[in-house]
Amino acid sequence: MLLFLLAAGLTLIFGMLGVINFAHGAIYMLGAYVSFETGRRTGSFLMGALVATLVTAVVGAVVEKLTLRPLYDRPHFYQLILTFGLILVLGDAVRFFWGPGYQEVPIPQLWSGTVDMLGSTIPIYRLFVIGFGAFISIGLYLLLEKSTFGMLVRAASSDAEMVRILGLPVGTVRMAVFAIGCGLSGLAGAIAAPLFPIELGMATNTIIDCFIVVILGGLGNIRGAIAASMLIGMVRALGYVYMPGWVDIMTFVLLIGTLLTRPQGLFHRATRTA
Amino acid sequence: MKFTKFDIYFGLLLAAASIIVPLLNPGEATIQLLTLAAIWAIFAVGFDFVFGSLGMVSFGHATFLGVGGYAVALATQKYGLPFYGGAVMAIAVGAAFALLFSFFALRVSGIFFALVTLALSQLIFILADSKLRGFTGGSDGISGVERPSFMGIDFYDPVAYYWFVLGVYALVMLVVISLRSSPFGRVIAAIRDNETRADQLGFNINRYKQITFVISGALSGLAGALLASLLMYMNPQMLHWTTSGDVIIMTLLGGSGTLWGATVGVIVFEFLKEWLSSWTEYWYGVLGVVFILVTIFFPRGIVGELEKAFATYQKNRRGGVQ
Numbered sequence: 001m002l003l004f005l006l007a008a009g010l011t012l013i014f015g016m017l018g019v020i021n022f023a024h025g026a027i028y029m030l031g032a033y034v035s036f037e038t039g040r041r042t043g044s045f046l047m048g049a050l051v052a053t054l055v056t057a058v059v060g061a062v063v064e065k066l067t068l069r070p071l072y073d074r075p076h077f078y079q080l081i082l083t084f085g086l087i088l089v090l091g092d093a094v095r096f097f098w099g100p101g102y103q104e105v106p107i108p109q110l111w112s113g114t115v116d117m118l119g120s121t122i123p124i125y126r127l128f129v130i131g132f133g134a135f136i137s138i139g140l141y142l143l144l145e146k147s148t149f150g151m152l153v154r155a156a157s158s159d160a161e162m163v164r165i166l167g168l169p170v171g172t173v174r175m176a177v178f179a180i181g182c183g184l185s186g187l188a189g190a191i192a193a194p195l196f197p198i199e200l201g202m203a204t205n206t207i208i209d210c211f212i213v214v215i216l217g218g219l220g221n222i223r224g225a226i227a228a229s230m231l232i233g234m235v236r237a238l239g240y241v242y243m244p245g246w247v248d249i250m251t252f253v254l255l256i257g258t259l260l261t262r263p264q265g266l267f268h269r270a271t272r273t274a
Numbered sequence: 275m276k277f278t279k280f281d282i283y284f285g286l287l288l289a290a291a292s293i294i295v296p297l298l299n300p301g302e303a304t305i306q307l308l309t310l311a312a313i314w315a316i317f318a319v320g321f322d323f324v325f326g327s328l329g330m331v332s333f334g335h336a337t338f339l340g341v342g343g344y345a346v347a348l349a350t351q352k353y354g355l356p357f358y359g360g361a362v363m364a365i366a367v368g369a370a371f372a373l374l375f376s377f378f379a380l381r382v383s384g385i386f387f388a389l390v391t392l393a394l395s396q397l398i399f400i401l402a403d404s405k406l407r408g409f410t411g412g413s414d415g416i417s418g419v420e421r422p423s424f425m426g427i428d429f430y431d432p433v434a435y436y437w438f439v440l441g442v443y444a445l446v447m448l449v450v451i452s453l454r455s456s457p458f459g460r461v462i463a464a465i466r467d468n469e470t471r472a473d474q475l476g477f478n479i480n481r482y483k484q485i486t487f488v489i490s491g492a493l494s495g496l497a498g499a500l501l502a503s504l505l506m507y508m509n510p511q512m513l514h515w516t517t518s519g520d521v522i523i524m525t526l527l528g529g530s531g532t533l534w535g536a537t538v539g540v541i542v543f544e545f546l547k548e549w550l551s552s553w554t555e556y557w558y559g560v561l562g563v564v565f566i567l568v569t570i571f572f573p574r575g576i577v578g579e580l581e582k583a584f585a586t587y588q589k590n591r592r593g594g595v596q
Contacts, residue, residue: 020385070570076385077331078569081526084519085565092559204516208396211389252397256378259390 002192004133004229006206007213008140009184011225014214016157016177019068019079023086025207026094027182031056031189032198033094036103039193048105049190056186057179059090064178069171072160091203100200105193129191136184137226144222153177212255280584281533284577288534289444296436305432306504311544312439313500314524316446318536320493321521326531327454328486329466330383333518334375334391337398338368338491340513342498344402347416347508357421361499368495369488371398376484396515403510416509419502439500446493451533453489462486523565529575538577 010024021027034055035048042048063086071078144150156163156173164170189202196202213232217224235254239247292312296305321335345367346360355363379390421430453459461482464472473479502508511517520543528539546564550557572579 020389067566067570074573077388078573080331080385080388081522082566082569084522085562085569087519088562089559089566092556092562096556096559204514208392208515211392215386215389215393248400249397252393252400255393256390256397259386259393260378260381 003213004226005188006210007225007229009181010210011214011222013181016153017174022083024185024210026087026090026203027056027185028189028206029202031186032193033098035190035193036105036198039105052190053183053187057183060182061175061179064175087203103198216258280581284534302432305436309436309439309504311541312443313497314540315537316443317494317497318521318524318540319450320490322525322530322536323490324487327462331388332391333388334395335494335521336513336517337395338371338494339498341371342368342495343502343508343512346499347419347502364495364499365492369492372488372491376487380480380483392515399513402513417507419506419508421503526575527568529578532577535575535577
């Protein structure tokens with residue numbers, strides 16, 4: 001589910017803006033660090049998650065406004081490459097504030113226990129992550145498919161020129177989408193913080209996982225991303241049980257197989273009928 | 275592509291600089307840096323053969339560089355081949371990996387091409403980093419990669435090795451120039467400018483792309499061999515996808531698609547890095563800012579902008595005479 005939260009932001013940005021955001025992993029890292037810092041100062045995990053979401057969303061908005069906006073009319077790869085530059089900047093900014101070492105965030109008190117379920121012991125925090133991911137995915141779906149804002153976003157992505165002629169603020173809509181995508185990623189970072197050590201390598205490692213999910217699900221396809229993140233999760237879980245050490249390889253084999261047979265993503269047809 | 279007066283002048287300028295600077299006896303660190311730049315320039319020129327000439331963004335070129343490095347390291351250490359045998363291996367292995375990648379990556383285009391090459395190269399990285407540890411030395415890498423010998427010249431001397439690398443770079447440039455001005459190069463440019471039209475004219479587009487990609491892989495493999503030999507060390511970091519990102523930055527900085535852009539980009543990148551890192555340890559971030567600004571305001575890169583300025587200057591001068 002964590003993968004989904006991450007991939008959702010990435011696929012949202014691609015689907016609506018046509019931008020592949022390489023810096024998504026860096027935003028995720030930033031989210032984790034901000035939540036760590038806020039958590040340390042206020043002692044509250046929720047506060048940390050909230051601040052992380054807000055900060056990354058603001059960073060996203062600023063980045064969109066300053067760097068991406070001049071590039072929408074250029075070939076896609078300029079945006080791709082530009083966001084690669086962002087990784088370098090964000091990575092060093094984080095290193096500047098927090099140094100190169102590992103940081104850790106404790107699991108919040110409220111969800112620190114474990115429960116027994118179907119004969120296995122599961123930390124409550126992991127259940128919370130799953131539930132929260134489900135909640136966000138439903139919220140995102142409602143926002144995009146049912147609200148006026150969602151309608152505007154979809155209109156702007158299919159025909160920006162027409163929306164502009166109708167007198168609606170395309171630029172602002174794009175900025176909002178980018179901010180939401182980054183905010184989701186920052187939130188994912190905050191939620192992941194208690195589970196994994198926080199480190200600088202997060203930026204470049206996570207993004208690869210994100211790409212895998214997004215490609216498997218079909219670029220820009222949010223429901224595909226949900227299904228793909230579950231698929232990857234299952235493959236990994238089974239892999240760790242039966243063949244630990246081959247998990248990464250299996251993930252990539254799955255990815256390459258998908259690209260060879262269904263380059264539009266495994267769940268392409270599902271969107272057509274919708 | 276047609277070569278303009280600008281290309282010739284600029285080439286002469288670069289050649290003069292690359293010969294004069296080492297003669298001024300600038301110290302070992304500078305020579306080392308120049309050698310590094312020349313090797314990266316081979317890599318970047320090879321990369322730009324796909325990126326600038328064909329217009330496809332590959333995020334997997336780190337693999338070709340890396341396997342080239344491993345080829346030379348393993349061939350000389352485990353199988354007792356001489357350096358040149360290893361270098362030929364590196365070229366062959368770089369080309370072979372490029373061919374392998376092309377089977378997967380050429381099925382998709384545009385942004386998907388970038389993503390597939392990225393995924394494949396990350397797979398290779400993981401393989402080399404952990405799965406094939408016994409073979410590649412894992413993340414510890416392989417140290418003691420040897421340098422070539424040629425008619426009794428000692429290439430462990432930095433200056434001598436610089437001349438060697440410069441010679442290889444000149445050869446590579448000759449190959450690239452002749453390829454680009456050949457009929458083959460024209461077809462490549464046609465595919466970049468209008469793929470559908472090139473297809474309709476009856477060219478086997480996929481075959482042309484594949485060949486370009488393989489040549490690019492071979493050049494990258496060669497660069498990898500030289501790099502491993504310069505550093506006398508080889509580790510998986512060379513295979514990591516951020517290396518592919520670096521070469522893209524360099525190429526764009528200098529101006530992709532232009533003849534000397536990739537080279538100039540590398541030189542600027544390496545010297546900026548050297549200069550910035552003496553000021554601040556956060557040089558990578560500063561470089562990122564520079565790079566973002568260049569992408570937004572000077573999409574043609576340094577050489578591209580110079581070329582434009584030169585063309586305007588020439589036009590004005592001619593206009594004045596008439």
